[in-house]
Amino acid sequence: xxxxxxxxxxxxxxxxxxxxxxxxxxxxxxxxxxxxxxxxxxxxxxxxxxxxxxxxxxxxxxxxxxxxxxxxxxxxxxxxxxxxxxxxxxxxxxxxxxxxxxxxxxxxxxxxxxxxxxxxxxxxxxxxxxxxxxxxxxxxxxxxxxxxxxxxxxxxxxxxxxxxxxxxxxxxxxxxxxxxxxxxxxxxxxxxxxxxxxxxxxxxxxxxxxxxxxxxxxxxxxx
Ligand SMILES: C[S@@+](CC[C@H](N)C(=O)[O-])C[C@H]1O[C@@H](n2cnc3c(N)ncnc32)[C@H](O)[C@@H]1O
Numbered sequence: 325x326x327x328x329x330x331x332x333x334x335x336x337x338x339x340x341x342x343x344x345x346x347x348x349x350x351x352x353x354x355x356x357x358x359x360x361x362x363x364x365x366x367x368x369x370x371x372x373x374x375x376x377x378x379x380x381x382x383x384x385x386x387x388x389x390x391x392x393x394x395x396x397x398x399x400x401x402x403x404x405x406x407x408x409x410x411x412x413x414x415x416x417x418x419x420x421x422x423x424x425x426x427x428x429x430x431x432x433x434x435x436x437x438x439x440x441x442x443x444x445x446x447x448x449x450x451x452x453x454x455x456x457x458x459x460x461x462x463x464x465x466x467x468x469x470x471x472x473x474x475x476x477x478x479x480x481x482x483x484x485x486x487x488x489x490x491x492x493x494x495x496x497x498x499x500x501x502x503x504x505x506x507x508x509x510x511x512x513x514x515x516x517x518x519x520x521x522x523x524x525x526x527x528x529x530x531x532x533x534x535x536x537x538x539x540x541x542x543x544x545x546x547x
Contacts (some may be wrong), residue, residue, distance in 0.1 A: 339404070343429035346413060348422040356429060362440035368425060369398045374445035374480075377402060379431045379465070380452060382525055384412030389522040390448075391421045397445070402427040402434055431465065435474040444478045446485040451526040454492040466499045476508065476544065484544040485512070489521070489537055491530045496538035503542045512541040 343356035347368070365375045373396055381387055381401030391399045401424060403409050409428045416424050427434055455463045465471055475486060486503065490496050503509045527537060 339430040339433045343427070343434065346409070346426040346428060348413065348416055348424060348426070356427075356434070356438060359438070361438045362443075363438050364440070365398060365443060369423070371398070373398045375400060375443060376446040376448065377435075377439075377444055378448040378450070380404075380449065381412050381426075382408050382451075384408075384415045385528075386448060386450060386522050386524045387412060387424050388415055388419055388421050391416075391424050392419075393522070395423070398423070398425070400425045400427060402429055402431045404428070404430050432468060432471045432474060435478060436470060439474070439478040441477055442480050442484075444484060445480055446487060447475055447479070448487045450487075450489045450524045451530075452488075452490065452495075454490065454495045456492070464495065464498075466495075466502050472502060479544045481544060486542045487521075487540075488542070489524070489527060489539040491526075491535045491537055493536070493538060496540070500540060500542075508545045509542040510545060512543050514539070514541070 340357065345354045345356065345359070345368070346352075347354075366372055375398045376390070377400045378386055379402050381403045384401065387399050387401045390397070401412055403412060403426065406428065409426060412426055416422065416426075449465070452465050453463070455461055461467060479486070486509065488496070488499055490499070500511065504511060521539065523531070530537060
């Protein structure tokens with residue numbers, strides 16, 4: 325009898341078959357399995373601009389606002405849920421924000437298998453699924469050592485950043501500890517940040533409900 329696949333195995337299998345890059349500017353979808361890793365951002369975007377990646381872009385509000393505010397950044401949104409990929413795609417097209425790359429994939433799979441060393445200026449991870457039940461906590465993305473190693477490997481040395489927001493205090497502290505102990509990442513105090521943050525759909529919903537939001541930036545020290 326075949327064993328029922330575990331939660332992560334199901335996603336992994338789906339990811340390997342279905343993952344694709346969606347380039348809005350020329351309306352193209354490329355299967356990840358047809359690409360030789362690592363991805364050359366210069367080839368994809370046709371320029372040398374810095375790359376910032378949003379993980380779990382949901383309905384695409386951050387990508388839309390950030391790409392309008394910072395046209396000199398190449399934005400990438402990774403999302404694994406097809407309905408949110410579609411939502412983000414339609415939203416960006418509607419507002420003519422076509423210079424964004426959408427990656428329909430599982431973020432750890434994409435980052436670990438396709439993103440080149442030192443090639444990302446910043447990651448944005450807003451309201452990652454908190455998996456509040458004790459038995460589900462192992463599904464948390466920041467509970468995955470390979471994921472954290474992948475972030476560190478792919479960030480630009482000397483200042484590459486990870487931006488985090490969550491409404492879940494206990495998860496926030498866990499993320500803080502997992503990213504900073506041991507180094508090379510360190511916590512950046514909020515008053516040293518240049519750009520005002522862009523609220524995502526989840527943030528707007530939670531603020532309306534009166535929930536507290538925990539937010540932090542972590543940066544990479546020299547390797
Ligand atoms: C709670 S929602 C937050 C959406 C958005 N960041 C916001 O703040 O409005 C979490 C999102 O992350 C996506 N997600 C969760 N795990 C993921 C993974 N491993 N890879 C890619 N996307 C993921 C979910 O599908 C969902 O869209």
